[in-house]
Amino acid sequence: xxxxxxxxxxxxxxxxxxxxxxxxxxxxxxxxxxxxxxxxxxxxxxxxxxxxxxxxxxxxxxxxxxxxxxxxxxxxxxxxxxxxxxxxxxxxxxxxxxxxxxxxxxxxxxxxxxxxxxxxxxxxxxxxxxxxxxxxxxxxxxxxxxxxxxxxxxxxxxxxxxxxxxxxxxxxxxxxxxxxxxxxxxxxxxxxxxxxxxxxxxxxxxxxxxxxxxxxxxxxxxxxxxxxxxxxxxxxxxxxxxxxxxxxxxxxxxxxxxxxxxxxx
Amino acid sequence: xxxxxxxxxxxxxxxxxxxxxxxxxxxxxxxxxxxxxxxxxxxxxxxxxxxxxxxxxxxxxxxxxxxxxxxxxxxxxxxxxxxxxxxxxxxxxxxxxxxxxxxxxxxxxxxxxxxxxxxxxxxxxxxxxxxxxxxxxxxxxxxxxxxxxxxxxxxxxxxxxxxxxxxxxxxxxxxxxxxxxxxxxxxxxxxxxxxxxxxxxxxxxxxxxxxxxxxxxxxxxxxxxxxxxxxxxxxxxxxxxxxxxxxxxxxxxxxxxxxxxxxxxxxxxxxxxxxxxxxxxxxxxxxxxxxxxxxxxxxxxxxxxxxxxxxxxxxxxxx
Numbered sequence: 001x002x003x004x005x006x007x008x009x010x011x012x013x014x015x016x017x018x019x020x021x022x023x024x025x026x027x028x029x030x031x032x033x034x035x036x037x038x039x040x041x042x043x044x045x046x047x048x049x050x051x052x053x054x055x056x057x058x059x060x061x062x063x064x065x066x067x068x069x070x071x072x073x074x075x076x077x078x079x080x081x082x083x084x085x086x087x088x089x090x091x092x093x094x095x096x097x098x099x100x101x102x103x104x105x106x107x108x109x110x111x112x113x114x115x116x117x118x119x120x121x122x123x124x125x126x127x128x129x130x131x132x133x134x135x136x137x138x139x140x141x142x143x144x145x146x147x148x149x150x151x152x153x154x155x156x157x158x159x160x161x162x163x164x165x166x167x168x169x170x171x172x173x174x175x176x177x178x179x180x181x182x183x184x185x186x187x188x189x190x191x192x193x194x195x196x197x198x199x200x201x202x203x204x205x206x207x208x209x210x211x212x213x214x215x216x217x218x219x220x221x222x223x224x225x226x227x228x229x230x231x232x233x234x235x236x237x238x239x240x241x242x243x244x245x246x247x248x249x250x251x252x253x254x255x256x257x258x259x260x261x262x263x264x265x
Numbered sequence: 266x267x268x269x270x271x272x273x274x275x276x277x278x279x280x281x282x283x284x285x286x287x288x289x290x291x292x293x294x295x296x297x298x299x300x301x302x303x304x305x306x307x308x309x310x311x312x313x314x315x316x317x318x319x320x321x322x323x324x325x326x327x328x329x330x331x332x333x334x335x336x337x338x339x340x341x342x343x344x345x346x347x348x349x350x351x352x353x354x355x356x357x358x359x360x361x362x363x364x365x366x367x368x369x370x371x372x373x374x375x376x377x378x379x380x381x382x383x384x385x386x387x388x389x390x391x392x393x394x395x396x397x398x399x400x401x402x403x404x405x406x407x408x409x410x411x412x413x414x415x416x417x418x419x420x421x422x423x424x425x426x427x428x429x430x431x432x433x434x435x436x437x438x439x440x441x442x443x444x445x446x447x448x449x450x451x452x453x454x455x456x457x458x459x460x461x462x463x464x465x466x467x468x469x470x471x472x473x474x475x476x477x478x479x480x481x482x483x484x485x486x487x488x489x490x491x492x493x494x495x496x497x498x499x500x501x502x503x504x505x506x507x508x509x510x511x512x513x514x515x516x517x518x519x520x521x522x523x524x525x526x527x528x529x530x531x532x533x534x535x536x537x538x539x540x541x542x543x544x545x546x547x548x549x550x551x552x553x554x555x556x557x558x559x560x561x562x563x564x565x566x567x568x569x570x571x572x573x574x575x576x577x578x579x580x581x582x583x584x
Binding site (some may be wrong): 157173175176177178205207208209212215219232233234237238241242243244247248 | 466467468469470473487488491492494495498499502505506543544546549552553555556559560
């Protein structure tokens with residue numbers, strides 16, 4: 001889940017509520033926060049603080065995405081050993097500001113995190129401040145979260161998130177205003193391994209350029225088959241108009257369940 | 266010894282006939298001649314004429330490809346891509362023989378102009394494509410004289426019933442406006458709904474919502490509603506990108522069709538075949554107009570120094 005907040009006060013109020021819900025659910029609570037950012041003076045409950053910059057994983061002291069995921073795996077296992085139902089991580093994403101390389105790949109990072117969260121059954125809430133991150137970066141981050149809290153000024157208009165290994169869900173509307181972002185988000189999914197299934201039942205609209213972006217995912221993994229699931233009659237019609245059904249045979253379009261062959265055309 | 270096969274240049278000829286009898290008597294020998302020469306033959310005419318030709322051809326009809334002009338050519342801008350596909354599907358550089366009747370009495374005045382543009386654009390599209398011999402029949406008994414006169418301007422050869430060919434002395438080798446982008450459109454009706462849009466985020470979504478709602482209320486099918494919404498989105502996107510960043514959307518119903526007009530300050534330049542040439546996957550531009558032509562029953566594009574106006578028509582019986 002992603003939360004976009006406007007101020008530190010808003011953030012803290014929201015953080016306390018989030019952690020309270022986690023405590024009620026029997027989860028072990030974590031806060032990811034950089035040591036350069038102030039912590040609440042008196043934490044209301046037992047919360048383990050993690051400073052990503054200080055993670056000495058594999059003895060390398062180098063922060064990589066895989067280090068962070070290894071930490072999550074390690075802590076999730078430990079939490080279960082200690083009798084917790086799981087882990088809840090509240091991540092103050094200001095720590096990413098210190099890592100420009102990561103900052104430029106936030107969407108890819110979040111999509112990869114999606115997979116790890118699904119694997120661990122953990123709850124991870126990433127909190128971004130509107131005054132800290134660029135509007136474009138925030139839109140990109142919001143786009144790759146199925147749930148968003150707060151009122152992000154830069155709503156990307158679509159969402160894409162991981163359901164299972166190789167399976168992604170797409171929701172919303174894609175047109176000229178967000179197609180570049182859509183293309184980048186789709187490209188980021190490929191960084192996590194082959195895309196086998198794109199579920200599009202909640203994709204309410206997709207423009208010609210958006211269809212091209214979808215086709216590029218299939219084209220990028222030529223030797224693998226991919227299914228665009230729950231494709232609307234209109235998406236299937238446009239796909240055929242661009243002759244993608246003939247020229248991109250490794251990509252199959254499946255109509256939504258309950259749509260007869262006749263209606264599917 | 267190698268045998269050299271001479272492939273003739275593109276031949277675009279108007280057959281001037283009077284009534285279904287002369288049509289069948291002229292077209293059947295033309296088709297048979299092609300079949301005897303082992304040419305591939307495609308005939309795109311109205312269903313009643315397909316039936317008449319098939320009856321006369323008997324078992325030979327199975328060697329001919331037929332397509333319904335009232336469906337395939339409902340939007341005349343879809344015809345050049347269809348001919349191109351047929352040509353590209355030939356196994357080797359053989360001769361293709363075609364019959365296409367895009368202009369028939371049932372065409373509305375708006376369709377007629379676009380069908381005439383199609384006839385002229387055939388000369389542009391296939392000028393460098395050898396091996397296509399295309400007859401375009403014109404029913405002189407049912408069409409107004411000015412339409413027949415225009416046929417003489419768009420076809421270098423005129424064929425009389427019985428097959429006698431003669432050059433057209435009014436043929437325009439260099440048509441000043443092959444795509445008719447400079448032809449004036451009748452003004453929109455006073456009751457047309459009007460909405461302006463700009464390039465702000467969310468504006469395209471608003472345009473889509475307006476079109477969708479109007480098309481639903483006008484009684485279009487679900488697929489028709491979605492087709493029109495997708496098509497208008499592409500045209501409005503062009504206004505945002507190339508038309509000065511804003512546009513005016515007008516909507517009205519006319520003769521059983523929903524008409525959506527998008528106008529802006531832009532000027533369309535470039536190939537007159539814009540929207541009639543298939544955009545391969547790697548091509549980023551020109552995809553929108555291709556899609557629009559395939560989705561709509563009629564597309565009228567007008568562009569000049571005063572700006573661009575594009576009208577999209579979708580009929581109530583669109584499926």
